[in-house]
Amino acid sequence: MYKIKKVFLFSIIFSCIIGGINVKAEVNIGEKYETVKISDMGYSFYNFMDEENTEDKYVDEEVIEKLKSMEDYSILITKTDSNYEVALAYSDGSFTFIDAADTLEEAKEKLEEIVLPQSEDTIIPSIIGKNGQVVYATNSMGRVWKHIDNVPDTTINNISYIYSSADRVGNENLAYTYINHGYIDDVPIIEDRGTVAKIQVNGYEGWINKDDTADDYDLVVVPINQVKDPSCYLVQNGYLYHYITRNMTSSIVTGNSLRLGPAPDYLEEGKDYYSYDGVYFYEGNTIEEGLNKLITDLKNNVKDNSINKDNPYYNYYKYLPFRTRTNYTSDELNKFINENTSAESKLRGIGEVLIECQNTYGVNALLTLGVAINESTTQDGWGMSDYAQNYNNLFGIGAVDFAPDGANRFESPSDSIREFTKNYISAGYSNPDDYRYYGGYLGNKALGANVKYASDPFWGEKAAQHAFTIELGMANGELNNLKDYNGYQLAMYFGENQVISKSGSLLYNINSKVSGFGGYSGNVIALLYEEKNSKDEYEIFPEVNSPINGNGYSSYNGIYDWNSRAYINSSNIKLINKTKSSFIPGYKKEDVNKDDIIDIQDISELALKYNISQDNKIFLRRLDINLDGIIDIFDMVNISKYIN
Structure with a gap:
């Protein structure tokens, strides 16, 4: 399900403009900047269509399209030999010259002196670097866009790092996460x-390198009045879509859309909603108004301007733990x-091995298939x-991004x-004792x-959309026939x-950060x-069945025991969805105690x-097996029919 949008990210060589074109003449205040397209600069870009390029066959076509989309991206031809120039950014994409400065601090001082008439509130004061690119704007x-040796990266496998604090930026070993600019444009x-x-990257608020004076940096500034095609969420025919732009300054639709599931009832068709965490949504009469509301809340660490500040949206499949089971059989999946x-x-x-691995390694078969589709799809x-x-x-x-031809053979x-x-999800990403663990579900970049x-910041969301597509397909397109959706609380x-086993031992702690x-x-x-229960606890499917060591390199073999349950205190717990039934997927409703055996204990x-x-x-x-509103002999009879 794609909303037609075609455009891609390109690597530009800004440094070539400096010196080659920057022979300066007298400049007048208010003089309009000339621009040059990357495609007209004579640089040699990655030839995506070269059939002899063996790297091309390993590349996600979405990344190729993203990079191609930036071919028409233009940069400014600076007007002075100064390190920075103060300019005004207009909503039509143009800039006019105001002043020059040797340092960024001096440029900011000059920028702050600019007084715009009230009738010109759509003009945004900005600072242009020597490379012809905006490095600062009062509203942006x-x-x-990764740059290497001060040149925009035109390759497809380099990544940018995101850090938990500003003082960690540059030390890749301390990075919280990473992204590939081939999958993302606007933040x-x-x-x-x-x-x-x-910045905020799909739910994570972290720091990124934007030092345009250094050889390498990862972020370019865009005045907010020049944003024409930002990422957004929208409702069509009752479904929620996430539109991911490839070029936010394009005047035409450039990206693609993910169909995530049934839309929340507070979102209306015909409107664009802005969100960079997929949880809280913002709207405005204009793009600029909507984005300003969002950014204002981010700066103040509140959700006051969102339309659902008291009702956050958590996409079911994206947050569904791997430690769950599907109702669907191997035959249905096949x-x-x-x-x-x-x-071919x-x-x-x-289908059989999906269910086998669900039962043995504790990884939901529907989610596994969603990931497999996401990772193995081409045109x-x-x-x-x-x-x-x-x-x-x-x-x-x-x-991996920097070595795509190193994939394992099976x-x-x-x-x-x-x-x-077994080894990646059960013993790894769902194991609190593993260094890769940040939560045992698809998730986001937080x-x-x-x-x-x-490195795709929307990898979890894309796998989740496939899980929904699978279910909707098996339900013949009828939302009321979905067997898994909102099945688990x-x-x-x-x-x-704390996660405590039934025997009373501590399996692992839940930390505040x-x-x-x-x-x-x-x-x-x-x-x-x-x-x-009577102790004010919830019974849960824990991530692991035995206590963790806490060293980050667990010896856990990935085998999961579905009958080894645990408890958590109900304090500091928030229920995030509304279940459609009290009978959870993967178990017959007559199996009251969820031990995969229907016997006298269930009747008891x-x-x-x-x-x-x-x-x-x-x-x-x-316990109301026949759903007649009372727990009685007829429910017992229904159970007894399944006792061997």
Whole structure:
């Protein structure tokens, strides 16, 4: 499902303009800047269409399109030999010269002296660097664009690092996460300190290098009045879409859209909503107004201007823990795959191993298939990537941005699924004792597997959209027939907690912030039951079944015991979705105690609440097997039918 938008990120060589074109004459205040397109500068760009270029076959087509889209990007021809020039940015994309300065601080002082008439409030004072690019504006967005040797990067595999604090910028070993500019264009700038800036990248607020005087930097400033095509969320036919732009200054649609699931009822069709965390949404009569509301809240660390400040949206599939199970069988999964792939697809016939790995390694089969589709798709279809076709590698395991041809080879696609679910998810990204752990769910760039698994900041969201597409397909397009959606009650930690086994031992701590090992505030867990026990605890599916060591290099083998449960205190817990049923996916409703066996123990548990109706405060919906509003003999009869 793509909203038609075609444009890509390009690497520009700004330094060539300095000196070659910068022979200065007398300059008048108000004089308009001339521009030059990157495509007209005579530089040699990566030839994406070169059939002999072996690197091309490993590249995500979305990245190629993103990079191509910037071919028409223009930079300014500076008017003086000074290091900086003060200019006015207009909404039509033009700039006019005001003054020159030797230092950024001097330029900012001159900029602050500019007084605009009230009728000209759409003009934004800006500072231009020697490379012909905006380095500061009084009201701005950021464009993620890596520069190497002061030249915009035209390659496809370099990454930019994002840091938790400004003083860590430049030390890659201290980076919180990383991104590839081939997947992202626009980010809100929360704070600009000249050489570094605080931005929000798909939910994570961190610092990035924007020092245009250095050889390498990663962010370009865009005056907010020149933003024409920002990323946004929109509703179409009841579904929520995330439109991801490829060029926010383009006057035409340039990106693609992800269909995420049913839209929240507070979002209306026909409106664009701005959000860079996918949780809180902003609107405005103009693009500038909407983005300004968002940035103002980010700067003040509040959500006051969002339309849903008291009702955050958490996409179900993006936050659904891997430690859950699907209702769908291997036959249903195979049928869906066969109906939606070509005969050559390496996804065909994997339904059995998806369920096998769910049962053995504790990784939801629907989420696994969503990731496999996301990682193996080309224009030829799902399961058709070079890694999948020639390596039997459905997940790009072993391939990294700077070495895409280093992917692992497997004897069969099934072997790659076992490797992914056992060693990457179960023993890795879902293991609080592993250095890769930021939460056992797809997530975003703040928390979840997406923090470290992929340089695409929207990797988790893209895998989640495929999970929804799979379910919708198996439900014949009927939202009311979805068997997994909102099946589990999800809960988010918003403070410290402990995960305690049934035997009373501490499995791992939940920390107030991301530090050390264990879970973190903001992480999401799946509950077995909606209600608390007598100790004010929720019973949960823990990330691991035995206590962690806390050294970051766990010996956990990835085998998951579904019957090894744990408890968390209900304090510092927030329920983040509304379940459609009290019967969770992956279990028959007659299996009251969720031990995969329907026996006398299930009847015994039900008997403890016998003859209690839904009008009673201690009524438990999950014990009302026949949904008649009372727990009675007829519910027991339904259970007894399944006892062997």
